[in-house]
Each structure stands twice: as C-alpha cells, then as structure tokens.
Amino acid sequence: MGCRRLLTFLVSATIACLAAAAEAAEAPPASYARVEVAPTRTFVGIASVGMTMPVFTRGTGSYEANYRATVVPWVMFNEKGRLIVDVSDDMLRSLARGETIEVKGRAVRDDGAERRVEGKVTPADATRGKLKVRVFYSKRISLSFDTTYRFVGP
Numbered sequence: 001m002g003c004r005r006l007l008t009f010l011v012s013a014t015i016a017c018l019a020a021a022a023e024a025a026e027a028p029p030a031s032y033a034r035v036e037v038a039p040t041r042t043f044v045g046i047a048s049v050g051m052t053m054p055v056f057t058r059g060t061g062s063y064e065a066n067y068r069a070t071v072v073p074w075v076m077f078n079e080k081g082r083l084i085v086d087v088s089d090d091m092l093r094s095l096a097r098g099e100t101i102e103v104k105g106r107a108v109r110d111d112g113a114e115r116r117v118e119g120k121v122t123p124a125d126a127t128r129g130k131l132k133v134r135v136f137y138s139k140r141i142s143l144s145f146d147t148t149y150r151f152v153g154p
Contacts, residue, residue: 032092033058033154037065037131040147048072051135051145053083055152062086067107081109085117096126107135127151 039052050070056063063085071077085105094101100122107115116136123129128150136142 031127031153032096032151034152035063036150036152038148040133040145042143042145044141044143047074047077049143056083056085058087061088062105079109081107083107083117085119095121095123095129098123098125121149 035056035058037053037056039050041048041050043049048071050072051067052070053065053067056065065083066080067083068080069078083105084107085103087101087103091101091103100120103119103121105117105119107117109115117133118136119131119133121129121131128148131147131149133145133147134142135145
C-alpha cells in the first residue's frame with residue numbers, strides 16, 4: 001500500500017509540474033506589459049476630435065490608461081478620463097502569432113459617464129501594428145480612430 005501511495009503522489013506531482021510548465025510557456029511575455037498608442041485624430045462634420053493616451057499598462061486581463069479628447073472648435077466637448085480595454089492572455093498569444101484580434105472596453109469620463117469602445121488590432125509583427133477604434137459617443141454617434149500601437153515591455 002505504501003508504494004502505491006508514493007507512486008500516485010509522484011505521478012500527480014509530475015503532472016502538476018508539467019501543467020505549470022506548459023502554462024508558463026504559453027503565458028504572454030513580459031514585453032506585453034505596456035503598450036504605447038500613437039495620438040490620433042478624426043473628423044465629425046467641421047469638428048476635429050483628437051485623442052491622446054499615455055502608455056497603457058496591463059492588469060489582469062485588461063489594459064488601462066488615462067485619455068484626453070480634444071474637440072476643435074467646440075472645446076466645451078473636451079473630456080478626459082480612463083480607458084479600459086479587455087485583452088485576454090489568449091488574445092495576446094494570437095497577436096504574437098500575427099493574428100488580428102477584436103477588443104472591447106469602455107471609456108469612463110472623470111464625471112463617471114461611460115462610453116462603449118470596440119477595436120480591431122492588426123499586428124505588423126509581434127511588437128507593433130495598426131489599431132482601429134470606435135468610441136460610441138451616443139446611440140447614434142460613434143467616432144472612429146485609426147492609429148498605431150507598439151509594445152514597450154515592462
């Protein structure tokens with residue numbers, strides 16, 4: 001009986017170690033911890049809307065950064081807040097393989113109002129690519145931004 005328990009323990013421990021090693025091998029590299037998104041601009045009628053964001057940092061399953069939207073000539077529509085984009089580990093592995101992914105998230109203005117955000121990420125290589133983002137300003141109005149991104153590591 002003692003040998004059977006020892007053998008069961010050793011097999012279980014070996015399987016657990018192999019599973020942990022496989023999971024670690026598939027985890028996104030630390031180089032995906034931060035991403036820069038280039039400032040971008042779009043036009044709505046005669047207005048120009050510019051969007052700037054500092055470096056996004058990765059949390060558990062998402063990237064976050066502050067944002068600032070500037071509307072010219074209607075500065076009363078300027079806003080700032082926090083942008084959260086959900087990107088799973090599987091999605092990052094797809095990007096690393098050169099596959100296009102679609103992301104969702106939300107922009108939360110400083111006053112608490114939220115806007116839905118959707119995007120399409122098209123990699124040029126494992127560290128950079130193109131980004132198309134739609135921000136839903138209201139039920140009838142959405143703004144589309146085309147920009148680029150670059151992973152900048154830890």
